[in-house]
Amino acid sequence: MKLITAIVRPEKLPEVLEALFKAEVYGLTISRVQGHGGETERVETYRGTTVKMELVEKVRLDIGVSDPFVEVTIDAILGAARTGEVGDGKIFVVPVEKVIRIRTGEEDLAAVTPALPEVVET
Amino acid sequence: MPTPSSLVSGADTAWMLISCALVLLMTPALAFFYGGLVRSKNALNTMMMSVAPLGVIGLLWAVAGYSLAFGQGNAVVGGLGHLLLRGVGVEAHGTIPHVLFMAYQGTFAVITAALISGAVVERMRFGPYLAFIAAWSLLVYAPVCHWVWGGGWLATLGALDFAGGTVVHVNAAAAALVAAAVLGPRRDYGRQALLPHNVPFVLLGAALLWFGWFGFNAGSALAANGTAALAFANTMIAPMATLAVWMGLDLLRTRRVTAVGAATGVVVGLVAITPAAGFVSPMAALILGAVAAVPSYYGILLRSRTRLDDSLDVTAAHGAGGVVGALLTGVLATAAWGGADGLIAGHPGQVGKQAIAVLATALYSAGASFGLLKLIGAFVPLRAEKRHEGLGLDVAMHGEEAYTSGEGAILVLPELAAPRPAAVAVTVPVGGEA
Numbered sequence: 001m002k003l004i005t006a007i008v009r010p011e012k013l014p015e016v017l018e019a020l021f022k023a024e025v026y027g028l029t030i031s032r033v034q035g036h037g038g039e040t041e042r043v044e045t046y047r048g049t050t051v052k053m054e055l056v057e058k059v060r061l062d063i064g065v066s067d068p069f070v071e072v073t074i075d076a077i078l079g080a081a082r083t084g085e086v087g088d089g090k091i092f093v094v095p096v097e098k099v100i101r102i103r104t105g106e107e108d109l110a111a112v113t114p115a116l117p118e119v120v121e122t
Numbered sequence: 123m124p125t126p127s128s129l130v131s132g133a134d135t136a137w138m139l140i141s142c143a144l145v146l147l148m149t150p151a152l153a154f155f156y157g158g159l160v161r162s163k164n165a166l167n168t169m170m171m172s173v174a175p176l177g178v179i180g181l182l183w184a185v186a187g188y189s190l191a192f193g194q195g196n197a198v199v200g201g202l203g204h205l206l207l208r209g210v211g212v213e214a215h216g217t218i219p220h221v222l223f224m225a226y227q228g229t230f231a232v233i234t235a236a237l238i239s240g241a242v243v244e245r246m247r248f249g250p251y252l253a254f255i256a257a258w259s260l261l262v263y264a265p266v267c268h269w270v271w272g273g274g275w276l277a278t279l280g281a282l283d284f285a286g287g288t289v290v291h292v293n294a295a296a297a298a299l300v301a302a303a304v305l306g307p308r309r310d311y312g313r314q315a316l317l318p319h320n321v322p323f324v325l326l327g328a329a330l331l332w333f334g335w336f337g338f339n340a341g342s343a344l345a346a347n348g349t350a351a352l353a354f355a356n357t358m359i360a361p362m363a364t365l366a367v368w369m370g371l372d373l374l375r376t377r378r379v380t381a382v383g384a385a386t387g388v389v390v391g392l393v394a395i396t397p398a399a400g401f402v403s404p405m406a407a408l409i410l411g412a413v414a415a416v417p418s419y420y421g422i423l424l425r426s427r428t429r430l431d432d433s434l435d436v437t438a439a440h441g442a443g444g445v446v447g448a449l450l451t452g453v454l455a456t457a458a459w460g461g462a463d464g465l466i467a468g469h470p471g472q473v474g475k476q477a478i479a480v481l482a483t484a485l486y487s488a489g490a491s492f493g494l495l496k497l498i499g500a501f502v503p504l505r506a507e508k509r510h511e512g513l514g515l516d517v518a519m520h521g522e523e524a525y526t527s528g529e530g531a532i533l534v535l536p537e538l539a540a541p542r543p544a545a546v547a548v549t550v551p552v553g554g555e556a
Contacts, residue, residue: 054532
């Protein structure tokens with residue numbers, strides 16, 4: 001099992017979700033985050049106050065998947081979130097020690113969605 | 123319009139001073155109505171598309187627009203006699219000071235131009251937008267205003283337009299329809315749900331529009347008299363009827379009454395009663411308001427199923443509402459209430475005159491708008507860049523955000539900003555994530 005954490009542009013979120021659902025990746029959590037990557041700074045002015053916005057709005061997706069789904073998930077995110085400009089975000093894949101579904105107490109492979117490796121088509 | 127008199131009336135002047143302020147309020151009200159309907163990343167840009175005309179169109183009105191609309195001219199356009207407001211002083215125009223009449227009409231020019239923005243929000247560049255409405259105001263609004271109210275050919279024909287159903291609403295809607303088509307749909311249109319980001323703003327805007335519309339319609343009597351009172355009552359009753367019917371249609375279709383629907387219904391009712399306000403009985407206004415709900419309601423549903431991204435439904439609300447209002451004015455007007463006799467009073471010909479006014483205005487406005495947009499588009503791109511559309515036009519066009527927490531904002535001190543913000547002490551996180 002792996003935990004895939006992706007940081008994407010907020011305006012790309014609908015497309016990313018669509019791509020993930022098409023790839024049958026249904027279980028995920030999103031959060032609104034702010035971050036700093038290599039983007040050129042943005043200057044904003046409010047009356048006499050000029051500021052450089054160092055943090056950029058991003059959306060973070062956390063997805064727990066079984067190993068056969070790692071590439072599928074990454075491909076879906078890459079395909080949907082890429083614009084080619086600085087600031088498209090990152091994908092992190094980290095190993096997961098244990099997953100427990102709260103409702104049933106199921107663990108590990110039984111607890112990630114989709115649960116069974118045999119439904120994998122790609 | 124009342125016959126000219128050499129006397130300025132104190133009562134009329136008092137009412138028209140208030141009316142003028144009321145109509146001016148409608149433009150910021152429109153900013154809230156439109157601003158609430160768009161996504162939060164475009165809220166300021168959308169509101170600025172209504173606020174900026176207060177400056178640009180207001181200025182042009184004083185310089186040249188008023189003269190082209192109301193100066194002594196021919197049947198098509200006013201002359202240049204009042205250029206730079208020459209000859210516009212405190213002398214009587216009707217029963218109010220001439221300068222007040224000019225100011226009052228200026229508020230109409232401003233909101234008419236701002237109405238167009240509803241069709242192009244979330245994708246049009248700000249500069250070309252301003253260039254377009256500025257040119258449109260002088261080349262389309264001023265002449266059409268002259269046709270109907272400045273003694274032009276539609277006035278001679280006898281077309282009835284009490285407060286601007288044709289001059290303001292049909293005129294702006296035709297330009298909006300063309301602008302939406304020329305610009306093309308937003309990139310996310312039809313692919314993502316584009317939801318209103320602040321429905322309370324929409325209701326606030328509709329409420330302030332209604333309030334201001336009393337000045338728009340009842341003020342169009344240009345006097346504090348019975349006609350003003352009639353227009354006032356009609357401006358209250360017609361939108362009430364539209365709102366009631368609109369809620370009923372919502373209920374029938376989705377089993378729920380919606381707030382965005384209610385706000386839209388009020389505006390449609392106000393649009394529809396505008397040409398008729400001082401010409402029809404209150405009961406006729408009630409019928410007019412109720413009937414006007416139907417074409418606009420289904421027009422909006424129909425439009426959202428097409429690729430025509432008239433984003434905030436200017437065509438369905440102001441176009442359909444304006445056409446229905448103009449035609450029903452020809453049906454319901456009676457000389458006894460102040461207008462000419464219409465169809466129900468035995469003069470079906472009035473409906474034909476109304477139709478001619480609507481068609482001529484819509485065709486001229488649409489054609490001229492197409493030409494102006496193509497002309498401006500030949501020099502500068504009309505549309506925002508793809509990445510700007512994704513980022514949101516607030517940041518891209520104005521360098522501001524409507525709702526910012528201020529997190530990550532680093533103050534640029536003036537002395538550093540002047541030459542070049544070279545070595546501002548910024549701690550860039552090293553090895554941080556995206």
